[in-house]
Amino acid sequence: MSDMSTTRPGPSPAPPAQPEGAAEESLALDKTVASWKEDFNSKPHNFEPRIVAFVCNWCTYTGADLAGTSRLKMAPNVRVLRLPCSSRVSPLFLIKAFQRGADGVIVSGCHPGDCHYSTGNYYTRRRLAILHDLLDFIGVDVRRVTFSWVSASEGGRWQEVVDETTARVKELGPLHRNSTGRVGTGHAGTA
Numbered sequence: 001m002s003d004m005s006t007t008r009p010g011p012s013p014a015p016p017a018q019p020e021g022a023a024e025e026s027l028a029l030d031k032t033v034a035s036w037k038e039d040f041n042s043k044p045h046n047f048e049p050r051i052v053a054f055v056c057n058w059c060t061y062t063g064a065d066l067a068g069t070s071r072l073k074m075a076p077n078v079r080v081l082r083l084p085c086s087s088r089v090s091p092l093f094l095i096k097a098f099q100r101g102a103d104g105v106i107v108s109g110c111h112p113g114d115c116h117y118s119t120g121n122y123y124t125r126r127r128l129a130i131l132h133d134l135l136d137f138i139g140v141d142v143r144r145v146t147f148s149w150v151s152a153s154e155g156g157r158w159q160e161v162v163d164e165t166t167a168r169v170k171e172l173g174p175l176h177r178n179s180t181g182r183v184g185t186g187h188a189g190t191a
Contacts, residue, residue: 047173050103055108087120108147109149110151
């Protein structure tokens, strides 16, 4: 009788418990950051910020798509990650984006009262208010984070958000990271 374990692998161990969708969103963030070329910021005087945008599927993503299909000119620095709702954005997503190479972050969702999940964008607004204090504490300038409401019909508004955020982050310069990936200027509370 042959040993079955050499011809057929047994069941794999269960993955660690995570919030629903967290693994997929973390993988998407990793792929987004990995897509940036290493030499993107090779020369300090040619600094081009890397910006991650966490957007809701129903309004902002569609608004961003409208901006693209309308061929509106906007900064190419933003990589979009589509989520079912802006309320799915955890403050840890933003911190991970900064740790993994982003110089700025955009969080955008439906206008208040227009959320497809009723009140999701209200939860997002509360979380991001707390996040500002956390970013200040770890030494990340809160001007690196943009929070906006963009509806599906506001392609022009998305263009403004992208261009304004890119210009502001470019003015702030690259986000400083140490060898362990920690971010910040080292001077908490500085603007």
